[in-house]
Amino acid sequence: MLVVVAFAAGLRSGSQGGPLALESADVSFVMLAPVSRRAALLKPAVQRVRSAAFAGAATCGVFGQLAGRRLPGSSVAWFGSGALFGLNVALLWVGAALVAHALRLPLWIATTISTVALAWQAASVADIVPGPADIDGSLALWGWRQNGIDVVALVLTAALVALGLAMVARTSLDALARRSSLVAQLRFAVTMQDLRTVILLRRQLSHEHTRSRPWIGMPHVGSSHPVWRRGWQSLLRLPVGRLVRMTTLAVGAGASQVAVMHGTTPAFLGTAALTFVLGLDALEPLSQEIDQPDRTDSFPVERGELLLRHLAAPAVALVPFAVIGAVAAVVIDAVVSDQPRVGPAAAVAAILALPTIFSGAAGAAISIVRDAPDPMSDTTQQTFMPPEMAGFTTVLRTLVPLAASCVGAVSVIFVRESIDTGSATAVAAATRAAVLVVLVIAAIATWVRFRDRIRRSVRAFMSEGRAHTQQQRSQQQRARDQGSSR
Structure with a gap:
């Protein structure tokens, strides 16, 4: 193939x-x-x-x-x-x-x-x-x-x-x-x-263009939930090629999870990469909002809250692809297994499908929101940053989104080890892993909501610290000057 x-x-x-x-x-x-x-x-x-x-x-x-x-x-x-x-x-x-x-x-x-x-x-x-x-x-x-x-x-x-x-x-x-x-x-x-x-x-x-007309027309129901409507206005114009690519990514993620379940542990990296790219395609409404920072800042809504609302429509749109990935995983597992176990495999896939897909989308959300322009950023601090610190920051910015995507991908490893050691049944282990992934996704959503507020607090704290340090140095210098004059 x-x-x-x-x-x-x-x-x-x-x-x-x-x-x-x-x-x-x-x-x-x-x-x-x-x-x-x-x-x-x-x-x-x-x-x-x-x-x-x-x-x-x-x-x-x-x-x-x-x-x-x-x-x-x-x-x-x-x-x-x-x-x-x-x-x-x-x-x-x-x-x-x-x-x-x-x-x-x-x-x-x-x-x-x-x-x-x-x-x-x-x-x-x-x-x-x-x-x-x-x-x-x-x-x-x-x-x-x-x-x-x-x-x-x-x-x-x-x-x-x-x-x-x-x-x-x-x-x-x-x-x-x-x-x-x-x-x-x-x-x-x-x-x-x-x-x-x-x-x-x-x-x-690749000559990929969005559709001029949506797949399904949305009824005009007034001005309620404008962010929700705007998200679907974008998602319903996805071209056929992108939908086919997203379906292929979901099937590939399911196949990679089956490979992990059968002992090929490094395949979880493939799952993380595939779900990350799938999340980038699905989070198009959020990306379009980030592309227009002037318009975003003009709304009477805090930017973090607005970005969080833009995650709702893509989350619903990812559900069919989670189902596709789960079905593909069950079918592939039945084909490659010596003794087909459709029942347990279907149960595990049903429990882990959505958390795995959402975990990849959460990593994509980190990457998208992180690149949002920050009018309060201190450019001089970035310019005079030591090369060692700049390199570490670059690596961290690259790895954090992928690490978030890996959280859902490694959940099947926990299920596999629980089955091999006999410490828990497949369904129980999958449920525990899903709960952990959901908590991580909730933490990422909280970060999206309060990111700007946290950054302002950190900057205020650092500014106060620098001002206090400068004040102490001024007092010490004044004391030395007075002592020398005596």
Whole structure:
């Protein structure tokens, strides 16, 4: 399935102007110079292929080495098979993107092909029909056994990459110009750790636009609960692509929790990352409010209370995705378990689904609210902050939202350990873990509500301390001056 997902992502990337991203000067001068366009684009295309191949091989090689500790075969063999599989997946993505771009493949055709391929491979996972990427997936098992027919997958991938490089001269200059500008801004935003700008630029790269008309019209019932209505006005305009992505993230989070339950503990990091991204997509009303600080400050409502109200509509909107993740977890657990335990698995999933999803959204809320402009901030204090303290602050700002998302993800570890040790039943352990996660979420909501008030109190305390210290120094200096005059 991962191979088909990479192929589908490559098709969509190519139809949207990818995968190459040149500097603006190269697009403006080199591409318009009297030289062969193929000669000018071949080097960056080869660099793109090389970087993707290295990243795919290194990442999957690490996962293969981890899998080798639990599966028959040597760790070296599993590392090699994982690296070979990752290399094939990465090259398939780049090759599909290059060919789709060269052929000017419309986005709707790329989406249709991707949907058919994903449905076909899903039927293969259910043992209904052979899948188009079965031999590609078989490469990942070469650490255990080798099938000669799997080499065909490598040959086909190499042929696709060669075809894409041969057609690189057909790259669109308009797409390169647009993509180069957006990628330059994206890199700067990443450097500045501006997550909101990164998200907006990423949506522009993928040509993602909100719907002009909502999915469901909301009745006009007067001016009661305007924040609630405004939140749904935003959520009901989410495009199809984002809804599909959010559904995929929920399914992936459920699958990661099943992996954790079956002993792959590091998979909880995948759950945390997936629920964090899902929360970022769902908290669009809160992000839009943060984007307009002048309007927010003009309302006769304390900003913390206003931001807290903006969490209500996304919380309700996340409930269907929690159900999707729970159902996916139960189904996947039934498929991979030797002895299906649908009843207990469904009970645990029903208890932990909402806290896990809300925990990821809470981490996203911390990241969004933390980036809100603060008119009372002391810029001079930030400017003269020691480098060691500045680095620690940067790391802390990055890790705190992810740590909050991990709280819900690790709840299944507590359930697993309770079952293994026999200290509690699955339902009892899940209930205790859910209560702990809910308390953490409540603490984060309280922080959102009183963040500005807490910051003002801390600043007032620090200002009083500095004023008192300065007053003491002045008195001591005055006493020394009087003593010296005598």
